[in-house]
Amino acid sequence: xxGRLLLLLISPYLYSLLISTVALPTKPEGYHQLRxxxxxxxxxxxxxxxxxxxxTDWGPLQxxxxxxxxxSVLDDExxxxxxxxxxxxxxxxxxxxxxxxxxxxxxxxxxxxxxxWASVFGNHDDAAFEWPIxxxxxxxxxxxxxxxxxxxxxxEEDCSFKGTQRLELMKNEIELNALxxxxxxxxxxxPSVSNYVLQIFSSENPKSPVAFLYFxxxxxxxxxxxxxxxxxxxxxxxxxxxxxxxxxxEIIFWHIPSCAYKKVAPLFGIHKPCxxxxxKEKVATxxxxxxxxxxxxxxxxxxxxxxxxxxGLDWCCPYEKLWxxxxxxxxxxxxxxxxxxxxxxEITQQPFSIKxxxxxxxxxxxxxxxxxxxxxxxxxx
Amino acid sequence: xxGRLLLLLISPYLYSLLISTVALPTKPEGYHQLRxxxxxxxxxxxxxxxxxxxxTDWGPLQxxxxxxxxxSVLDDExxxxxxxxxxxxxxxxxxxxxxxxxxxxxxxxxxxxxxxWASVFGNHDDAAFEWPIxxxxxxxxxxxxxxxxxxxxxxEEDCSFKGTQRLELMKNEIELNALxxxxxxxxxxxPSVSNYVLQIFSSENPKSPVAFLYFxxxxxxxxxxxxxxxxxxxxxxxxxxxxxxxxxxEIIFWHIPSCAYKKVAPLFGIHKPCxxxxxKEKVATxxxxxxxxxxxxxxxxxxxxxxxxxxGLDWCCPYEKLWxxxxxxxxxxxxxxxxxxxxxxEITQQPFSIKxxxxxxxxxxxxxxxxxxxxxxxxxx
Numbered sequence: 001x002x003g004r005l006l007l008l009l010i011s012p013y014l015y016s017l018l019i020s021t022v023a024l025p026t027k028p029e030g031y032h033q034l035r036x037x038x039x040x041x042x043x044x045x046x047x048x049x050x051x052x053x054x055x056t057d058w059g060p061l062q063x064x065x066x067x068x069x070x071x072s073v074l075d076d077e078x079x080x081x082x083x084x085x086x087x088x089x090x091x092x093x094x095x096x097x098x099x100x101x102x103x104x105x106x107x108x109x110x111x112x113x114x115x116x117w118a119s120v121f122g123n124h125d126d127a128a129f130e131w132p133i134x135x136x137x138x139x140x141x142x143x144x145x146x147x148x149x150x151x152x153x154x155x156e157e158d159c160s161f162k163g164t165q166r167l168e169l170m171k172n173e174i175e176l177n178a179l180x181x182x183x184x185x186x187x188x189x190x191p192s193v194s195n196y197v198l199q200i201f202s203s204e205n206p207k208s209p210v211a212f213l214y215f216x217x218x219x220x221x222x223x224x225x226x227x228x229x230x231x232x233x234x235x236x237x238x239x240x241x242x243x244x245x246x247x248x249x250e251i252i253f254w255h256i257p258s259c260a261y262k263k264v265a266p267l268f269g270i271h272k273p274c275x276x277x278x279x280k281e282k283v284a285t286x287x288x289x290x291x292x293x294x295x296x297x298x299x300x301x302x303x304x305x306x307x308x309x310x311x312g313l314d315w316c317c318p319y320e321k322l323w324x325x326x327x328x329x330x331x332x333x334x335x336x337x338x339x340x341x342x343x344x345x346e347i348t349q350q351p352f353s354i355k356x357x358x359x360x361x362x363x364x365x366x367x368x369x370x371x372x373x374x375x376x377x378x379x380x381x
Numbered sequence: 382x383x384g385r386l387l388l389l390l391i392s393p394y395l396y397s398l399l400i401s402t403v404a405l406p407t408k409p410e411g412y413h414q415l416r417x418x419x420x421x422x423x424x425x426x427x428x429x430x431x432x433x434x435x436x437t438d439w440g441p442l443q444x445x446x447x448x449x450x451x452x453s454v455l456d457d458e459x460x461x462x463x464x465x466x467x468x469x470x471x472x473x474x475x476x477x478x479x480x481x482x483x484x485x486x487x488x489x490x491x492x493x494x495x496x497x498w499a500s501v502f503g504n505h506d507d508a509a510f511e512w513p514i515x516x517x518x519x520x521x522x523x524x525x526x527x528x529x530x531x532x533x534x535x536x537e538e539d540c541s542f543k544g545t546q547r548l549e550l551m552k553n554e555i556e557l558n559a560l561x562x563x564x565x566x567x568x569x570x571x572p573s574v575s576n577y578v579l580q581i582f583s584s585e586n587p588k589s590p591v592a593f594l595y596f597x598x599x600x601x602x603x604x605x606x607x608x609x610x611x612x613x614x615x616x617x618x619x620x621x622x623x624x625x626x627x628x629x630x631e632i633i634f635w636h637i638p639s640c641a642y643k644k645v646a647p648l649f650g651i652h653k654p655c656x657x658x659x660x661k662e663k664v665a666t667x668x669x670x671x672x673x674x675x676x677x678x679x680x681x682x683x684x685x686x687x688x689x690x691x692x693g694l695d696w697c698c699p700y701e702k703l704w705x706x707x708x709x710x711x712x713x714x715x716x717x718x719x720x721x722x723x724x725x726x727e728i729t730q731q732p733f734s735i736k737x738x739x740x741x742x743x744x745x746x747x748x749x750x751x752x753x754x755x756x757x758x759x760x761x762x
Contacts, residue, residue, distance in 0.1 A: 128509050128603070131572065131603075131604040131605055133605045133607060133668055133669060136600075136604075136605060136607045136609035136610065136611070136669070136671060137609070137610050137669070137671050138610040138611075140609070140610065140611050141611075161572070161603075162543070162546075165543075191512065191542070219517075222509070222512075222542075223512040223517075224512055224514045224517060226514060226517045228517035228518070228521070229517065229518050229519040229521065230517070230519075230521050230522075287514055288514060288517070288518070290517060290518050
C-alpha cells in the first residue's frame, strides 16, 4: 500500500532542517498531503499567455477560455499539484505597469481549488511592451488607464509601459499566495530567476524523498533564451548535496526546449518510441547549450524533462537515459489553434514510476506513456 | 550688413510672450547671440553612440575618440549651435540604471565651449539592455556595480538592467544644463518625446524670425521607428500657428530617414543634383510614413530635412521642393569605419540661404552645397 506523498519546499538554507523535522516545514502549507495510497499527480499548465492582445475584444475573451480549460482539467484530474510551465502571460502585449494582475488571473483556478502550485518563467513573461505600430497612425493611441506613480518625472502619470520584471512577478505570486511553492532562486543566478527544487516525500517515511522536482529558468524576454553554465553548476552542486548517491529520481521542468529536443524530434507524425498526438512544427530551441543536458544525461537519477514553448508539439521522446517531453498548449492565448489541454505527470513510489498522459479540455485523454526510468529502447522500432 | 542672429526657445505656452518681449526669455540663456554680421552656424553631431560596448576595453576608448572628433569640429567651425541628432548613446549596451551618465559625456565638449545645443532621440537612446549571450557561459556575468535602489524588491541591489527612458534622459539633460534648448515635447505625443520648435531671429529685428528649427522624434528603441500621424498633426498646427503665411523658412531635424529618402537615394556613387562623399549602404528608413512628408512637401516654407542613422551615407538630395540630407557619422561608437566628421548647416538671413558642408575630424572640408529654397532642377542632369 502506497503511503501518503507529501511535497516539501527545499530552501537552500533550511534543507537539512526540513529533512530532519518534517513536522516543521517553513510555512504551514509547506507540504501537500496526498490522498492515502494514491500516486502524486501533477498537472502542467503551459503557455497560458494571459493578457494577450489586451487592448482588443478578442484578447480578454481568450483569458476566459483559458480559465475554463484549467478548471475543466482540474475537475477531471483532481491533481495534487500544478506546474505553470512558463508564458503564463504575454507581457509584450500588456501596457499596464504591473502585469501581476494577469498572472494572478492565471493562477486563480488552481488557487480556487486549494491546490498548491509552482511556476517557472517563459520568454513572454517579462518581455518588454511592444507598441502596436497602428497606434501611431490615426486615430492614435487608445485611452489606457495610466496610474500615477512615483516615476522619476514626479507628478507625471506612469504611462511608461515599462513592463514588469521577473522578480516583481515572482514577488507578487509568492507574497499573495500561501499555496505557491515558487521561489526567487539563488540571487547569483539572476537575471535567471525561477531556479529551485522541491521534494515529494511519503508521509510513511518522511526521511526518504520519493522524487526531486527541479525548476529552471530557460530565459528569454529580457535576456537570452538559455540555461546558463551557472545554472548548470547550481544544479550539479545542489543534486550532489541533496542526492549524492543518485538514489532519488529527479524530474526537471523548464520552458524552452534545449537543443537536445531537436535531436529526438520525429520527422513526420509520431512513432515509437515517441508518444504524443501532435507534431505540427519544428522544435524552437534555446539559443545555446551551456552544459545542463550533459549533466542530466550523465546522472542516472535524472528521469525526464518537461517543457512548453512549442504550442504545436505534445510528444515525449527518449534521449539517452532521459525522456524529453513537451507539455500541451493549455492557453487560448498564444499562437496556434490546436485543441487545448494539459499534460499530466503521475509519480508512483513503489515501484517508482512516472506515467504521463494528456487531458484535453473536452475531458478526453490520450498519449499515455510510462516514462520508464531506464528505458530499454528496441533499436528495430 | 547682417544683423545678429539669435536663437529663441518656443514654448507652446509662452510663444506669444516671447515674441513680444524678447528681452525676457524664459531663461537667461534662452537666446544665443551671434557674432555681429555673421550667419547662424549649426554643427550636427550624429550617431555618437556613447556607452557602446561599455563592458569591454574597446568601448570606452571609442567615447574618448568621439569626444576628440567633437572638440576638433567645434574648434575648426566655432558654431553658434549644436544639434545632437540621435543615437547619442547605445543604451542596449549600457547595464547601469541611468544612462544619463553617458549622455552627459556626449554633450560635455559642447558645454565646455559654452555653445548651446538641442537634441533629438534616435533608436538606440532608450533601447533595452541586451544581455550578451556569452555572459551565460563560463566564466559568467562580469562584476558590474549595481547601486542599491528603491526597487520593488526592497533592500535588493538594482541589478535589473532596466534601461533609461526617453523622459529620464531628457530630464537629466534639461535640468543639468542651462545651455540645453531641448524639450520634452507635448505630453500628448509621448512615447515620442523630442518634438519641439526653436526660432532663430535677428537682433536687429527681433519681431521677425529668420528661421524655425523643428525637431521631431522618429522613434525606435522602446517603440516603433515612426513619426506618427499625431506628430504630423502637431507640426501642421504649430506651423499654422507660428508661421501662418509660410513667410519664415523651416528646417527640420530627426534621426531615422523617412521613406522619401529611399526615393531620392543615388544608386551608385553620388551625382548631381545630389552632393556628398559616401553612399555606402542602403537607406534604412522608418517603418511607415504617417503623413509628415506630405505636409513638408506641400509647405513652401519647409526647406530641408536632416537625419542621421545611416553611418555610411552623407549626401543631400532634392526631393520635390525640399532637400533631404544625411548628417555625417560623428561617433566612433556604432557600426562602420568611415572617417568621422560633422555636417555643418549655415543660415544666412539676407538674402535667405542655407549652405551646408561636412567638416572632418582631420580638419578637411568637403561636399559644400547651397540648399536653395526653391531649387530649379535641371532634368537633364
